[in-house]
Amino acid sequence: MKTLASTSTPTAFSSATFAPAAAAAALCMAGFAHAATPAAAQHVGTAPVTAMGTTITAEQVLAAQKAWGEALVAISAEYEKGGQAAAKTLAAKVIDGAYGYQMGPVLFKPTLTTAPQTFRTTRDGALAYFVGGDKNFPADTGFALKGWRSVEIKNAALFISGDTATTMGNVSIKNKDGQVTTVDKTWKFQRDAQGALRIVAHHSSLPFTAAN
Secondary structure (H helix, E strand, O other): OEEEEOOOOOOOOOOOOOOHHHHHHOOOOOOOOOOOOOOOEEEOOEEEEEEEOOOOOHHHHHHHHHHHHHHHHHHHHHHHHHHHHHHHHHHHHHHHHHEOOOOOOOEEEOOOOOOOOOOOOOHHHHHHHHHOOOOOOOOOOOHHHOOEEEEEEEEEEEEEEOOEEEEEEEEEEEEOOOOEEEEEEEEEEEEOOOOOEEEEEEEEEOOOOOOO
16 A cells, blocks of 8 residues: 655636537547646645555546536636536536546436435436436536636545545535535545546545534
């Protein structure tokens, strides 16, 4: 086991410079392209890494996490610039590039979903959660449309084995008013046939607060 310092210089992702068509075609570590602008997502702290029989590197996993955060900020920016339709177009390309719905159901439990639609194992369910506007998911208002400006990822640990990598930790997201929402998040990435890391499990929840 090694400890990975995750304080690398952040690479930003901006809807101003992001080319949506490139997202579907590019197969970078998180499955979609990004461009350099002021920081939108970064890691803080260090995390222990367990690696067993794998060629996936911890740096690749961190890059995939950061790209997810950058995409969330980009979708918010696209919404403010072009409205819900533009944000939906971008979000669809991000989902197609970063998640593994092409492989089958993704084990996605978002932060703010409730029964009977708690789990979003389909692409349509994921897209509705991020941008809303789907009559089949009437409770969704669009998590990615809430004016997010930056994402900070603090891993507790990474476990990499074979063609998969699993991470657990906190993700803190700041909105345009400076308010920060922190969630407990677990991701599992699967390397696809083209070598890209795709999210096949994603669990997010608000931290538990004990009653006084």
